[in-house]
Amino acid sequence: ETGVTQSPTHLIKTRGQQVTLRCSSQSGHNTVSWYQQALGQGPQFIFQYYREEENGRGNFPPRFSGLQFPNYSSELNVNALELDDSALYLCASSPWGLEAFFGQGTRLTVV
Amino acid sequence: AQTVTQSQPEMSVQEAETVTLSCTYDTSESDYYLFWYKQPPSRQMILVIRQEAYKQQNATENRFSVNFQKAAKSFSLKISDSQLGDAAMYFCAYRSARVGANSKLTFGKGITLSVRP
Numbered sequence: 001e002t003g004v005t006q007s008p009t010h011l012i013k014t015r016g017q018q019v020t021l022r023c024s025s026q027s028g029h030n031t032v033s034w035y036q037q038a039l040g041q042g043p044q045f046i047f048q049y050y051r052e053e054e055n056g057r058g059n060f061p062p063r064f065s066g067l068q069f070p071n072y073s074s075e076l077n078v079n080a081l082e083l084d085d086s087a088l089y090l091c092a093s094s095p096w097g098l099e100a101f102f103g104q105g106t107r108l109t110v111v
Numbered sequence: 112a113q114t115v116t117q118s119q120p121e122m123s124v125q126e127a128e129t130v131t132l133s134c135t136y137d138t139s140e141s142d143y144y145l146f147w148y149k150q151p152p153s154r155q156m157i158l159v160i161r162q163e164a165y166k167q168q169n170a171t172e173n174r175f176s177v178n179f180q181k182a183a184k185s186f187s188l189k190i191s192d193s194q195l196g197d198a199a200m201y202f203c204a205y206r207s208a209r210v211g212a213n214s215k216l217t218f219g220k221g222i223t224l225s226v227r228p
Contacts, residue, residue: 032216040204042115042218043156056213088154094214102156 003027004093006059006105013081014108021076025093031055032074033100034066037088049074058089078108079098113138113205117219124193125227131178132188132222134203142208146216147188151199158180159201162186164208189223199225 003026011017025032031050035043044059049068063079072093078085086109092100114137124130136145147159162170162179170177174191190197203219 019228032215033214035216035218038223042117042220043216045215045217048213048215050213056215058215088193090156092216097214099158099161100214101158103157104153104218109155 002082003093003109004029004101006089006091006103006106008105008106010107010109012111014079015110016081017076017081018077019081021078021089021091021108023074023076023091023093023103025072025074025091026101029093029095030072031094031096031100031103032068032072033094034074034076035090035092036060036085037090037105039087043090046076081110083110112145113140113207113217115203115205115217116220117203117210117222119222120220121223121225123225123227124190124197126193126195127194129189129191130193130197130224132190132201132203132224134186134188134219136184136186136203136205138184138205138207140207140209144206144208145177145186146204146206147175147177147186148204148218149197149199149204150202150221156202160188163184195226198224 005024033048034046037043047057068074088105091103094100152215200221204216
């Protein structure tokens with residue numbers, strides 16, 4: 001166990017809906033990154049938050065947005081869901097510049 | 112932009128034998144980190160081993176060791192005395208060590224390792 005917890009573990013949404021995924025980072029970790037992992041692929045970087053500010057973004061459209069809270073927990077929001085958004089969403093937390101620890105992910109299915 | 116390539120989609124090894132997983136990468140940076148992560152069916156990404164590019168010595172963690180060839184941009188993982196619990200997907204990943212860079216990891220597509228009893 002890494003101390004990084006994600007919720008929910010699974011969910012099913014309908015195309016066009018909005019979804020919020022949550023990540024509780026490990027104690028003392030001020031950096032949170034989100035990744036999308038399609039089936040059979042490697043994770044793709046969505047964005048990173050450091051001390052509540054976005055600090056780097058991958059090649060994802062603006063309907064992917066996030067937040068980091070003062071306790072360093074984080075949310076990933078996806079609007080106008082598309083079928084291709086079906087994937088495993090991974091959260092990773094770390095102290096700045098140091099090793100990232102991953103949560104178990106949220107499996108999102110869009111139907 | 113950095114890229115990581117894992118060209119072998121699957122490998123199989125007999126229990127107690129040794130297996131080597133290959134990875135190549137491309138970058139214009141001189142200072143970076145390379146990682147191997149393991150992802151079992153539980154989905155959680157677990158760090159196996161890490162290599163700093165400025166270190167010539169290959170990293171070792173118990174049964175896991177790497178062969179880091181900086182000029183060739185090659186980073187392979189050797190698993191010795193393979194165990195049934197080693198069966199998983201393995202990902203090679205790159206992270207910049209440039210001052211001010213964020214902690215973004217660039218992953219390869221992964222390789223599925225099966226271990227035969």
